[in-house]
Amino acid sequence: MEPVKIAIIYYSATGTLHALAQAAAEGAQKAGAEVRLRRVAETAPPEAINSKPTWAQHLRDTADIPQASHDDLEWADAVLFGTPTRFGNPASQLRAFIDTTGPLWAQGRLADKVYSAFTASNTAHGGQESTILALGNTFYHWGGIIVPPGYTDPIQFQSGNPYGASHVAGDGPPTEVALEAAGYQARRVTEIAAALKAGRR
Numbered sequence: 468m469e470p471v472k473i474a475i476i477y478y479s480a481t482g483t484l485h486a487l488a489q490a491a492a493e494g495a496q497k498a499g500a501e502v503r504l505r506r507v508a509e510t511a512p513p514e515a516i517n518s519k520p521t522w523a524q525h526l527r528d529t530a531d532i533p534q535a536s537h538d539d540l541e542w543a544d545a546v547l548f549g550t551p552t553r554f555g556n557p558a559s560q561l562r563a564f565i566d567t568t569g570p571l572w573a574q575g576r577l578a579d580k581v582y583s584a585f586t587a588s589n590t591a592h593g594g595q596e597s598t599i600l601a602l603g604n605t606f607y608h609w610g611g612i613i614v615p616p617g618y619t620d621p622i623q624f625q626s627g628n629p630y631g632a633s634h635v636a637g638d639g640p641p642t643e644v645a646l647e648a649a650g651y652q653a654r655r656v657t658e659i660a661a662a663l664k665a666g667r668r
Contacts, residue, residue: 468668471661472542473500473653476535477549478507478560481521483587483636484549485529487649490641491547491585491632494650498657503542505535507564535564537571545581545614545660547653548602551636552586555594556601565605578610581660585632585649587641595633614659616652623648 473495479485485506492504509516509526516522540546550557557565571577584602588595599615606613617629626632626648634645641649 468665470499470501471657471664472503472544473657473660474503474505474535474539474543474546475549475653476505476507476539476546476561476564478551478558479529479549480511480525480551480558481519481636482525482528483634483641484551484585485525486641487585487587487632487634487645488547488549490646490649491549491653494653495547495657497650498654499661500653500657503539504532505539506532507535507560510560510563537568540568540571541576543580544664545583545656547656548582548584550584550586550598550602552588552594552598555597557586557598568609572609575610580609580611581614581656581663582606582609582611583614583616583631583652583656585652587634587636589635589637591635593635595628596630599630599633612659612663614656616648616655619655620651622651 477484477488492502495502550561584599586595586598625644632649632652634641
């Protein structure tokens, strides 16, 4: 059977979500998946980006990563979305991409795929769970199969978030625990997507 196809689609302003997305990509690859790592387009105005040097630098550093497209969603057996939390919700840049998917949804092309999400916030109680749950509302409308990490691996008892991998960006770059949790989440998504794919065959 051909490998499971995993798309990891994320938005990152200063690199935190990029690091988690890379860890997820590595986890999925180790589980045998074919992976596409994709960033969504930056929609913030240049003056906002340039007001924060780390934001402008990260945009330059990741310019070679392909932008997410509808083709990536159609291609994938499973999709992991990554976003920082913005007032307890997904970042507008990721929402802007999701909001273009109506034609795919209308044709049923987003249904019956596995979906999962990961996030980061600046503070410990900055809306991580609500951000992931908000993305779940989209997955319900798509007819997706939501696969959270749950407390299904020892790393989850260290990371403490059964909804999805997460990190407190105000504490610095993602820790080894956060990166391992992101990798585990992607492995779990890959394994369940593989089981579904095999069952359908």
